[in-house]
Amino acid sequence: MLRLEKLVKQYKTGDKALKGVDLEVPRGQVLALIGPSGAGKSTLIRCINRLVEPSSGRIELNGEDVTRLGAGGLRQARRRMGMIFQEYALVERLTVMENVLSGQLGYVGFWRSYFRRFPQAAVEEAFRLLQRVGLEQFADKRADQLSGGQRQRVGIARALIQGPDLLLVDEPTASLDPKTSRQIMRLICELCAERQLAAIINIHDVALAQMFVQRIVGLRQGEVVYDGTPDRMTPEVLTEIYGEEDWAATRDKGAGDGHAAQAVAEGDAMAAM
Amino acid sequence: MSDTGFDAQDLARRWRPPPLIASARLRWLLGLGAAIYFALAIGTLEVNWLRIYEGLDRGWAFVIAFTDPDFSTRWIDIRDGLIESLVMTVTSTVIGIAISIPIAFGAARNIAPLPVYLLCRAIIAVSRSLQEIIIAIFFVAIFGFGPLAGVLTLSFATIGFLSKLLAEDIEDIDKGQAEAVRATGARWLQLMNYGIQPQVMPRLIGLSLYRLDINFRESAVVGLVGAGGIGATLNTAFDRYEFDTAAAILISIIGIVMIAEYSSGLIRARVQ
Numbered sequence: 001m002l003r004l005e006k007l008v009k010q011y012k013t014g015d016k017a018l019k020g021v022d023l024e025v026p027r028g029q030v031l032a033l034i035g036p037s038g039a040g041k042s043t044l045i046r047c048i049n050r051l052v053e054p055s056s057g058r059i060e061l062n063g064e065d066v067t068r069l070g071a072g073g074l075r076q077a078r079r080r081m082g083m084i085f086q087e088y089a090l091v092e093r094l095t096v097m098e099n100v101l102s103g104q105l106g107y108v109g110f111w112r113s114y115f116r117r118f119p120q121a122a123v124e125e126a127f128r129l130l131q132r133v134g135l136e137q138f139a140d141k142r143a144d145q146l147s148g149g150q151r152q153r154v155g156i157a158r159a160l161i162q163g164p165d166l167l168l169v170d171e172p173t174a175s176l177d178p179k180t181s182r183q184i185m186r187l188i189c190e191l192c193a194e195r196q197l198a199a200i201i202n203i204h205d206v207a208l209a210q211m212f213v214q215r216i217v218g219l220r221q222g223e224v225v226y227d228g229t230p231d232r233m234t235p236e237v238l239t240e241i242y243g244e245e246d247w248a249a250t251r252d253k254g255a256g257d258g259h260a261a262q263a264v265a266e267g268d269a270m271a272a273m
Numbered sequence: 274m275s276d277t278g279f280d281a282q283d284l285a286r287r288w289r290p291p292p293l294i295a296s297a298r299l300r301w302l303l304g305l306g307a308a309i310y311f312a313l314a315i316g317t318l319e320v321n322w323l324r325i326y327e328g329l330d331r332g333w334a335f336v337i338a339f340t341d342p343d344f345s346t347r348w349i350d351i352r353d354g355l356i357e358s359l360v361m362t363v364t365s366t367v368i369g370i371a372i373s374i375p376i377a378f379g380a381a382r383n384i385a386p387l388p389v390y391l392l393c394r395a396i397i398a399v400s401r402s403l404q405e406i407i408i409a410i411f412f413v414a415i416f417g418f419g420p421l422a423g424v425l426t427l428s429f430a431t432i433g434f435l436s437k438l439l440a441e442d443i444e445d446i447d448k449g450q451a452e453a454v455r456a457t458g459a460r461w462l463q464l465m466n467y468g469i470q471p472q473v474m475p476r477l478i479g480l481s482l483y484r485l486d487i488n489f490r491e492s493a494v495v496g497l498v499g500a501g502g503i504g505a506t507l508n509t510a511f512d513r514y515e516f517d518t519a520a521a522i523l524i525s526i527i528g529i530v531m532i533a534e535y536s537s538g539l540i541r542a543r544v545q
Contacts, residue, residue, distance in 0.1 A: 083453065
């Protein structure tokens with residue numbers, strides 16, 4: 001469904017953020033992209049919808065090369081890619097409903113959107129999505145009145161109302177407490193499963209990623225250095241991705257699935273303080 | 274610890290916050306230079322103490338007039354002048370804002386392409402570098418005496434003020450919000466309407482109200498050169514040495530400015 005071929009991004013400063021990334025994501029697959037800060041994770045997902053213009057390579061979405069599209073074609077392609085952000089990126093002074101409906105901007109003309117006269121079906125879908133993420137009674141609240149977890153749910157609804165095939169998710173939990181992080185990750189993964197959406201999730205929390213996704217891709221200095229299932233994430237692999245560190249110390253706290261749960265439990269205790 | 278040569282006590286004793294200008298020599302030189310310049314500048318002011326002594330009487334008459342302002346003798350003139358000034362103020366502010374907004378968007382580097390940016394910045398620079406009085410004289414020369422010249426002057430001055438400050442606010446927006454709107458496949462106009470406008474709206478309202486009372490005050494000033502409004506009435510009063518009438522006019526202006534100031538403060542506090 002999505003295929004990246006030799007994707008390169010070189011910034012004007014000369015820094016190469018991506019050095020020829022090849023990646024294929026089939027329909028419905030949720031993939032976690034991990035790697036140290038500055039590895040190019042953010043650049044990679046922003047290249048896919050061309051918020052950042054890639055320097056060379058191909059980006060194929062449903063067989064169409066996104067890098068060759070003109071302005072109109074790009075807007076249409078962006079409708080197929082919902083994006084979710086670390087700091088939620090809601091328009092703070094608009095209401096929850098206006099924020100969700102802004103996901104429809106690619107489908108309606110300027111004047112309709114200016115007067116907020118979205119098609120009945122779109123508003124209906126917006127209410128359904130708000131109900132699905134548990135915020136139906138917040139529709140007319142302003143976005144800046146919500147908590148972090150609630151804002152991220154609005155962000156998810158905004159991405160979904162686009163009717164996307166693919167979600168680009170940039171550090172969805174980095175600003176959230178551990179409990180909310182788990183809830184948000186679970187919600188994203190459930191929705192992807194319900195709607196057969198593929199997703200690329202940038203994430204720092206490796207344990208959290210392992211709990212929820214089917215595939216992990218490790219990026220280091222703009223290159224893919226790991227691509228496999230979550231259970232093959234050994235200390236050696238982590239060293240390959242992040243560099244030397246005593247990985248065993250954090251991973252051996254519990255056996256199997258227990259370690260992640262324990263880490264989260266500790267986090268909950270910290271958040272409660 | 275002492276064998277590593279690390280002595281926290283000694284370091285703590287010698288620690289000072291770093292100065293604004295790193296080089297001590299340059300620091301002293303700049304300070305000394307400023308002091309000398311100031312002394313020389315004071316020296317060039319020619320103060321004619323005799324003239325000041327004579328002028329005190331006239332100034333005093335002016336102040337005394339304030340204790341006994343005369344609203345009644347020229348009430349019709351004052352009323353008409355104030356109404357004309359208010360009409361000029363509102364008209365010029367509305368026209369000025371309408372022109373300023375597109376120029377402000379063009380003058381924001383983060384959304385406008387370079388040629389548009391340079392053009393809009395040039396318009397702002399011209400508007401800001403010309404003083405109201407000069408523009409008023411220019412427009413009076415073209416359109417003749419009266420409020421039309423005043424309205425055009427104030428509209429023109431509003432553009433420089435509002436476009437510049439609004440453009441700066443647009444440049445300071447949270448990019449994340451705009452990026453998110455762009456990622457949905459929005460067109461450029463939709464991006465402005467959803468990603469930018471909500472972020473700068475409180476500032477735009479605040480600046481507009483602020484400009485409204487600036488324009489009222491300026492309408493009194495441009496009237497002095499014949500561009501209509503209460504300034505013309507004030508000028509006449511001064512020409513006739515009717516300080517009590519002039520005082521009445523000034524008190525009216527101050528009163529209206531204070532009302533505008535107070536109510537715009539109320540509105541600005543509510544728009545967040």
